[in-house]
Amino acid sequence: MQFDKHLPKLAYSIKEACKASSLGKTTIYAHINAGRLRAVRIGSRTVIPADSLDALINGEGCKAASDTQ
Numbered sequence: 001m002q003f004d005k006h007l008p009k010l011a012y013s014i015k016e017a018c019k020a021s022s023l024g025k026t027t028i029y030a031h032i033n034a035g036r037l038r039a040v041r042i043g044s045r046t047v048i049p050a051d052s053l054d055a056l057i058n059g060e061g062c063k064a065a066s067d068t069q
Contacts, residue, residue, distance in 0.1 A: 011040070011047035021057055031056060
């Protein structure tokens, strides 16, 4: 089974979110802690949903605080 390389990302790792947004790791975590950026735990990984990162960059903020699953 092959995956299409052009599928949009659903979520970013912290490192990927830093690279995609040009923000530092400390800043990303500060936005998560302030509730402006949503973070989801999946097992031992923390991922940032793409729509949440897009909203932060577009100045819309995040409607939901951090989730843990």
